[in-house]
Every structure is written in structure tokens, then in C-alpha cells.
């Protein structure tokens with residue numbers, strides 16, 4: 025029987041730079057450099073494995089609806105969107121950062137109901153609901169750090185890596201909502217119908233990063 029085709033959706037951007045070396049260690053090398061190529065589907069050194077290069081926030085959609093069998097995206101994206109529908113067998117231990125609540129240094133919110141600007145609306149709502157604190161959540165698509173500076177919001181919820189962007193804008197982290205890293209996710213149907221090659225890939229990745237995969 026020919027080996028089943030596997031399609032792996034990768035997140036372009038920061039995570040991609042760290043995902044490619046990981047894939048190379050398990051013998052999967054794209055035929056073209058994804059950072060330079062304009063192709064969105066790349067064949068690899070393994071004839072049964074191809075790669076899709078998509079936005080991190082689109083990875084759960086591709087995997088959930090079967091456009092890809094597996095995907096790599098940040099835990100922040102999965103917390104916000106996927107709500108536990110996708111199998112998440114492996115923490116790839118790359119793309120580390122923190123999802124934090126941040127505000128202007130030395131400033132308390134002057135609104136009775138503080139405003140929080142973020143692209144992580146669902147995660148932010150859940151965080152404040154769990155604390156029983158009423159806030160107004162304002163959706164932004166980027167440059168969250170700007171919102172407190174022009175009093176659009178009292179706080180932001182955003183990813184922080186080095187903390188340089190917060191510092192450069194006079195903001196300080198107030199609380200960590202979650203430690204973030206990139207995760208491997210699997211389409212539940214592929215997990216069943218293509219179990220052998222999916223399992224082989226998950227195990228190879230788990231071995232190379234020196235961790236146990238979820239059963």
C-alpha cells in the first residue's frame with residue numbers, strides 16, 4: 025500500500041524560522057526555501073509529506089477542516105480559537121513567549137470599568153471573567169502597545185518576548201496570562217485514518233526534542 029500523503033500547515037513568521045530546523049532534524053526538508061519562495065504549497069525531501077505556509081491564525085482552520093492533517097501554531101492562537109477540538113499531542117518547545125496583561129508604568133486605570141485592548145478577545149474575556157472583574161475588551165489587530173498611550177485603553181493583553189516593545193512605550197507587564205510555545209496539532213479524522221504516518225511523525229518530533237508526546 026502506498027504511504028498516505030500528509031499535509032503539514034506551518035505558521036509563517038517567527039515560528040517558521042524555528043520550525044524548519046526541527047523538521048530538518050526528522051529528515052523533512054522543503055524543496056524550496058519557504059522564506060523566499062512565493063509558493064504556498066511546498067514538496068519536501070519526503071515524497072509523502074508536503075508543507076503549507078499560512079498565517080499562524082489560519083493554521084487551526086486548515087487543520088480543523090481537513091485542509092491539512094497536521095499544523096504548527098502558537099498556544100496563544102489555540103487558546104483563542106480552537107477550544108480543545110484539535111488534538112494537541114506535542115509542545116514543540118519553540119517560539120517561547122508570554123501572554124501578558126500590561127499597562128502604563130505607575131498608572132492605575134481611572135475608568136470604573138477598565139478598558140483592555142487586545143487581539144486575544146476570547147482569552148482576555150475568560151481571564152477577567154475567572155477573576156470576576158468587569159472590563160471592556162476592545163479588539164485590535166496589531167500594535168496593541170499604542171492603545172494605552174493615547175488612552176484608547178487602560179491595559180493591553182499581548183505577547184511579550186524580550187519586553188523591549190513594552191519598555192520602549194513606557195509599559196510594564198502586570199500579570200502573565202499564559203506561557204506560550206508552539207504546538208503540533210492534528211486533525212482528529214487524520215489521527216484515525218492516517219494513524220501510522222501521523223504517529224510516526226509525532227514520535228519522531230517528540231524524540232528529537234526529547235519529550236513525551238500525549239498518547
Ligand code: AMP
Nearest residue numbers: 038119121183184185186187188189190
Ligand atoms: P518583544 O519586544 O521582544 O517583547 O516582542 C513584542 C512584540 O513582538 C509584540 O508586538 C508581540 O506581539 C510580538 N511577539 C512577541 N513574541 C511573539 C511570538 N512568539 N509570535 C508572534 N509575535 C510575537
